[in-house]
Amino acid sequence: MSTPYYVSPEQIRQDKEDFVRRGIQQTKEVIVLAYRDGLLMVAENPRKTTFKISEIYDRIALASAGRIAEYEALRVAGIREAEIKGFRYYREDVTAKWLTNLYSQHMGAVAQAWDAKPLEIELLVCEVGSEDGLHGNQIYHIAFDGIYWEEEKYAVIGGRAAAIRDILEQEYADNLEMQAAVQLATRCFQTIEAAAEEAYDITPQTIEVACLEHGAERRKFRRLSTQEIAEIARIDDAT
Amino acid sequence: MLELGDYGTSDFLQILRRRHPELLATLDAPANTAGIHHYEGTTVLAVVYDEGIVIAGDRQATEGYQVGERRIQKVYQIDRHSAIAIAGAAGPCIEMAKLFQVEVEFYEKTEGVSLSLEGQANFLAHLVRSNLGLALQGLIVLPLFAGYDVKRQHGRIFKYDAIGGRYEEDDYYAIGSGGKDARATLKKRYRPKLSQHDALGIVAEALWDAADEDIATGGPDFIRKIFPMMNLITEAGVSEIPDDTVAALYRELIARLEQPR
Numbered sequence: 266m267s268t269p270y271y272v273s274p275e276q277i278r279q280d281k282e283d284f285v286r287r288g289i290q291q292t293k294e295v296i297v298l299a300y301r302d303g304l305l306m307v308a309e310n311p312r313k314t315t316f317k318i319s320e321i322y323d324r325i326a327l328a329s330a331g332r333i334a335e336y337e338a339l340r341v342a343g344i345r346e347a348e349i350k351g352f353r354y355y356r357e358d359v360t361a362k363w364l365t366n367l368y369s370q371h372m373g374a375v376a377q378a379w380d381a382k383p384l385e386i387e388l389l390v391c392e393v394g395s396e397d398g399l400h401g402n403q404i405y406h407i408a409f410d411g412i413y414w415e416e417e418k419y420a421v422i423g424g425r426a427a428a429i430r431d432i433l434e435q436e437y438a439d440n441l442e443m444q445a446a447v448q449l450a451t452r453c454f455q456t457i458e459a460a461a462e463e464a465y466d467i468t469p470q471t472i473e474v475a476c477l478e479h480g481a482e483r484r485k486f487r488r489l490s491t492q493e494i495a496e497i498a499r500i501d502d503a504t
Numbered sequence: 505m506l507e508l509g510d511y512g513t514s515d516f517l518q519i520l521r522r523r524h525p526e527l528l529a530t531l532d533a534p535a536n537t538a539g540i541h542h543y544e545g546t547t548v549l550a551v552v553y554d555e556g557i558v559i560a561g562d563r564q565a566t567e568g569y570q571v572g573e574r575r576i577q578k579v580y581q582i583d584r585h586s587a588i589a590i591a592g593a594a595g596p597c598i599e600m601a602k603l604f605q606v607e608v609e610f611y612e613k614t615e616g617v618s619l620s621l622e623g624q625a626n627f628l629a630h631l632v633r634s635n636l637g638l639a640l641q642g643l644i645v646l647p648l649f650a651g652y653d654v655k656r657q658h659g660r661i662f663k664y665d666a667i668g669g670r671y672e673e674d675d676y677y678a679i680g681s682g683g684k685d686a687r688a689t690l691k692k693r694y695r696p697k698l699s700q701h702d703a704l705g706i707v708a709e710a711l712w713d714a715a716d717e718d719i720a721t722g723g724p725d726f727i728r729k730i731f732p733m734m735n736l737i738t739e740a741g742v743s744e745i746p747d748d749t750v751a752a753l754y755r756e757l758i759a760r761l762e763q764p765r
């Protein structure tokens with residue numbers, strides 16, 4: 266009989282973290298930032314129907330970097346749990362904090378399981394505040410292992426998140442108008458792409474933009490069309 | 505804990521049936537409710553006009569021969585281009601409207617596209633059919649479903665019977681205790697390609713006549729400032745007509761009725 270080999274918990278944790286980091290390093294970024302009328306979400310994404318940013322519930326949206334299939338499963342499960350909770354109690358009882366805990370528990374359980382690979386995703390759960398300013402915006406950043414923290418004003422996920430955060434630290438200002446906010450986000454992408462070995466064109470077709478507008482009706486989420494992005498971001502079309 | 509198991513379905517009702525049947529108690533598991541007092545909603549109607557459709561209802565709920573509630577809401581927006589109006593046992597009616605709205609929105613969010621108007625109408629038939637147990641005991645829930653069909657570019661009306669039959673009307677329809685009276689007015693007044701103003705005018709008149717003939721239907725209440733609820737559905741979406749506008753429509757109607765013939 267062979268002796269079972271011993272691997273320290275630290276080693277297991279480190280291996281999993283390295284594995285996920287390698288995966289996430291390859292992924293394109295998503296930026297979430299507070300602007301005058303709510304929260305703006307911008308991602309590099311050339312696809313037309315598979316999104317990285319999506320509506321979960323009235324005031325809540327989800328953004329993700331990493332494997333689309335894993336994100337998709339969490340997205341749909343989140344919508345389902347939110348609808349069940351809102352149907353059972355009241356729509357306002359569905360909050361980003363509650364949803365973040367659900368995701369966090371699930372991702373933590375998967376990351377700790379012996380027989381499963383950790384999820385190769387990072388999430389931002391965003392909830393827009395009220396128009397009167399009584400309730401502020403909330404942005405929760407969830408790492409692959411379920412650990413989460415609150416972000417203020419802006420948050421970035423994806424491979425080169427740190428580089429973008431450096432730019433935002435310099436250039437971010439409170440109460441930006443939507444146009445300025447979209448332009449700031451695209452400028453971040455252009456800057457990091459200019460530094461990349463294989464630069465990726467930032468055009469209205471290759472970025473995804475959505476917002477949570479606090480003044481909107483019940484459903485605050487709105488996805489901008491390519492045409493709207495072109496008008497608002499004023500990026501020169503590469504083609 | 506997050507359950508990923510139901511990934512494959514965009515049907516909210518199916519998820520509730522499997523995981524939370526207790527939330528569907530009034531729909532699925534009728535106790536013997538015959539003879540229990542409850543609120544009844546009365547007259548609702550829909551009229552197609554040139555830009556879309558008007559869907560409206562009075563605001564009264566009755567409990568036997570008493571007024572139960574003076575400002576009940578009978579018209580509910582479902583998605584960007586559709587709304588439901590309900591008549592019958594008020595509690596289950598409102599619950600059905602809520603479930604229907606969640607179902608349609610859940611589909612839209614998970615699939616990324618809206619459920620077609622026809623698809624919504626068919627699903628509603630299924631909900632009405634689920635209510636059969638209650639209907640057999642006299643607690644009938646009847647919806648009138650109206651929407652603007654974005655593909656076909658016109659307003660559409662769907663009516664239902666208590667066992668889930670789904671029928672489409674081309675021009676107008678009214679249901680509820682005063683439905684027949686409202687229909688009589690609509691029949692005489694309706695013209696194809698009505699303008700928005702004319703459509704709202706005949707809607708106001710039909711509800712007036714329903715309130716006149718049917719003891720359960722409420723008319724405009726100028727003292728309490730309660731007026732029938734009217735919603736427009738056009739390509740631009742669903743919008744509610746403000747109370748002031750509805751009040752003006754009724755002043756116009758009353759002035760006409762007061763004129764000596």
